[in-house]
Amino acid sequence: MSSRELHNRLANAIRFLAIDAVEAANSGHPGLPMGAADMATVLFTEKLKFDATAPKWPDRDRFILSAGHGSMLLYGLLHLLGYDAVSMDEIRRFRQLGSLTPGHPENFVTPGIETTTGPLGQGISTAVGFAMAERLMAARFGSEIVDHRTVVIASDGDLMEGISQEAIDIAGHLKLAKLTVLWDDNRISIDGPTSISVSTDQQARFAASGWNTLAVDGHDPIALLAALNRAYASDKPTLIACRTTIGFGSPAKAGSEKVHGSPLGAAEIEATRKALGWEAGPFEIPADALDAWRAAGRKGAEARAAWQARFDALPEATRAEFNRRMAGELPVAALKEAIAAVKAKAVADGGAVATRKSSEIVLDTLTKAVPEMLGGSADLTGSNNTRAKGQKSVTPTDFSGDFVHWGVREHGMAAAMNGIALHGGFIPYSGTFLAFADYSRPAIRLAALMGERVIHVLTHDSIGLGEDGPTHQPVEHLAALRAIPNTLVLRPADTVETAECWQIALEAKDRPSCLILSRQNLPLLRKEADGENKSAGGAYELLAASGEAQVSLFATGSELSLAVEARALLESEGVPTRVVSVPSFELFLARPLAERRAVIGKAPAKVGIEAAIRMGWDSIIGSDAAFVGMTSFGASAPAKELYKHFGITPQAVVAAALEQLRQS
Ligand SMILES: Cc1ncc(C[n+]2csc(CCOP(=O)(O)OP(=O)(O)O)c2C)c(N)n1
Numbered sequence: 001m002s003s004r005e006l007h008n009r010l011a012n013a014i015r016f017l018a019i020d021a022v023e024a025a026n027s028g029h030p031g032l033p034m035g036a037a038d039m040a041t042v043l044f045t046e047k048l049k050f051d052a053t054a055p056k057w058p059d060r061d062r063f064i065l066s067a068g069h070g071s072m073l074l075y076g077l078l079h080l081l082g083y084d085a086v087s088m089d090e091i092r093r094f095r096q097l098g099s100l101t102p103g104h105p106e107n108f109v110t111p112g113i114e115t116t117t118g119p120l121g122q123g124i125s126t127a128v129g130f131a132m133a134e135r136l137m138a139a140r141f142g143s144e145i146v147d148h149r150t151v152v153i154a155s156d157g158d159l160m161e162g163i164s165q166e167a168i169d170i171a172g173h174l175k176l177a178k179l180t181v182l183w184d185d186n187r188i189s190i191d192g193p194t195s196i197s198v199s200t201d202q203q204a205r206f207a208a209s210g211w212n213t214l215a216v217d218g219h220d221p222i223a224l225l226a227a228l229n230r231a232y233a234s235d236k237p238t239l240i241a242c243r244t245t246i247g248f249g250s251p252a253k254a255g256s257e258k259v260h261g262s263p264l265g266a267a268e269i270e271a272t273r274k275a276l277g278w279e280a281g282p283f284e285i286p287a288d289a290l291d292a293w294r295a296a297g298r299k300g301a302e303a304r305a306a307w308q309a310r311f312d313a314l315p316e317a318t319r320a321e322f323n324r325r326m327a328g329e330l331p332v333a334a335l336k337e338a339i340a341a342v343k344a345k346a347v348a349d350g351g352a353v354a355t356r357k358s359s360e361i362v363l364d365t366l367t368k369a370v371p372e373m374l375g376g377s378a379d380l381t382g383s384n385n386t387r388a389k390g391q392k393s394v395t396p397t398d399f400s401g402d403f404v405h406w407g408v409r410e411h412g413m414a415a416a417m418n419g420i421a422l423h424g425g426f427i428p429y430s431g432t433f434l435a436f437a438d439y440s441r442p443a444i445r446l447a448a449l450m451g452e453r454v455i456h457v458l459t460h461d462s463i464g465l466g467e468d469g470p471t472h473q474p475v476e477h478l479a480a481l482r483a484i485p486n487t488l489v490l491r492p493a494d495t496v497e498t499a500e501c502w503q504i505a506l507e508a509k510d511r512p513s514c515l516i517l518s519r520q521n522l523p524l525l526r527k528e529a530d531g532e533n534k535s536a537g538g539a540y541e542l543l544a545a546s547g548e549a550q551v552s553l554f555a556t557g558s559e560l561s562l563a564v565e566a567r568a569l570l571e572s573e574g575v576p577t578r579v580v581s582v583p584s585f586e587l588f589l590a591r592p593l594a595e596r597r598a599v600i601g602k603a604p605a606k607v608g609i610e611a612a613i614r615m616g617w618d619s620i621i622g623s624d625a626a627f628v629g630m631t632s633f634g635a636s637a638p639a640k641e642l643y644k645h646f647g648i649t650p651q652a653v654v655a656a657a658l659e660q661l662r663q664s
Pocket residue numbers: 029031032067069118119120121155156157158161184186188189190246260
């Protein structure tokens with residue numbers, strides 16, 4: 001058999017697994033795997049470094065199918081290459097409950113999948129984070145140990161999404177030469193030919209962002225290999241525009257949107273079998289093709305053994321640190337010590353500090369104790385206070401730094417942070433204004449779905465930011481972030497709580513956190529600095545009532561001091577009042593009922609206070625409690641005036657509490 005014939009058989013094995021699995025599930029997307037099979041075959045048999053027996057080998061190349069709807073391309077590859085978990089039974093169970101072959105690739109479900117993809121544009125943008133992490137780790141541990149590539153297959157839809165521009169812009173700027181994107185240039189999307197909605201010259205676009213660009217026939221293995229070789233030799237990231245035919249091989253449907261997202265149907269499968277000369281039955285792989293694929297799956301064993309030998313020759317401390325960081329284990333003792341030191345100093349210093357500044361104070365100590373922390377900001381470094389003393393900028397020529405200037409690219413930043421966390425070796429954190437969390441939201445949602453430790457520092461958290469006005473004043477954002485499952489929203493009230501919330505975020509290994517911080521100064525309310533992390537319970541009693549509590553005041557962040565003032569007023573009128581700080585709804589609501597009841601207390605009057613909308617608060621205070629907050633957008637004025645204007649004052653809290661008591 002000629003090598004071209006063998007190539008065709010290997011590619012056809014992918015095609016027919018996709019065809020058969022989609023047919024069996026009666027749903028899915030055969031067109032992409034059929035069109036991209038040649039690209040994938042060349043990549044996996046000729047170029048990529050991996051070992052199917054060790055899906056987590058740290059120095060493997062990372063392959064990302066950005067167009068997640070083509071998931072059967074990945075599952076087919078994993079099965080053929082000999083990734084144990086992806087058995088033929090799993091392929092047969094494509095898209096079924098509990099299978100390892102869900103509709104879109106999920107990294108937390110299937111060994112060998114690097115990242116969840118499906119929302120177009122996310123994969124290519126997450127890949128930028130993988131490629132950055134490789135450079136950053138190589139700068140720390142050396143290229144003997146860290147030397148791998150990130151290769152993406154992206155579709156038309158991926159390149160249409162706005163986030164892709166942010167991603168390629170960052171990658172081009174940072175000269176991520178080990179990032180290669182194969183664009184499945186099939187000119188078809190769901191509505192028909194892409195010409196109905198796009199006329200971009202993609203190569204010119206990538207070139208303008210600092211990329212090397214190439215174009216090939218995506219069905220020609222020799223041309224593909226040559227292009228990949230050129231891409232690998234470039235000192236820039238490379239786009240290879242691979243002209244393909246969607247649904248390649250299907251006589252009636254190839255080249256049409258009809259094959260994008262529906263089963264071919266029995267008759268067309270037969271016709272395709274004939275057209276491609278594929279004699280095997282459904283879910284059958286001819287022995288010659290399977291043997292060749294399995295051999296490709298084992299090829300990397302040698303490279304892995306050589307890597308292991310180099311790794312084993314490293315000093316023990318270096319190996320331990322590398323393993324610790326890749327496993328995402330914290331330096332527990334150093335972290336605890338750092339948090340305790342910051343809390344003690346905050347209590348000793350006293351005084352009012354904006355929590356964004358509190359966060360900077362925490363980071364000055366914390367980043368030294370936890371060196372895998374990788375900071376950044378979307379062009380708001382001085383406002384987000386995310387840059388710790390001694391942090392160094394990452395530049396295109398020096399990746400030894402630990403602070404990333406993401407530019408004004410919140411969405412690309414959030415997706416790349418996901419990639420950095422997924423790669424391993426770092427805990428990415430970065431900042432923007434809370435109002436702009438909406439720009440990052442799709443990537444935050446994916447971090448939550450994947451269970452990745454990514455920390456979003458979101459400052460300027462309410463009308464308290466003042467004069468910039470309603471465009472910049474978040475109102476609904478806290479509720480919107482709290483709505484994302486598996487996400488921690490932490491809104492500390494002072495420096496002590498800020499230190500505690502940083503500790504919580506770092507220790508939350510399997511979920512993203514959002515630290516919600518104020519622009520304006522806030523008084524220190526926690527006057528003790530014992531070892532306990534009170535914020536970790538989500539809510540706790542900050543101040544007890546002088547007698548049997550008549551009123552419970554619940555507040556977060558900047559409004560906690562209003563609650564404390566309101567308590568003083570109520571107590572002076574003879575109304576015993578307690579104050580509960582609520583730094584995190586999620587942590588509180590996860591506690592057993594008895595504990596929640598104890599914190600909520602039995603006072604007949606309850607008032608929630610937060611300079612944001614009420615949505616979500618009822619789960620804590622109940623729908624019959626009063627709420628002092630926002631019901632509209634903010635306005636442009638100094639913060640103090642805005643609090644008065646919108647009725648978020650100690651007096652308003654007192655009035656609400658007394659009214660509650662009257663009606664109780
Ligand atoms: C953010 C986002 N919007 C919409 C979709 C739904 N969707 C899935 S595939 C697709 C477009 C398909 O075109 P293309 O990307 O060229 O893939 P191909 O047809 O080549 O498989 C769309 C709109 C999605 N997955 N993600």
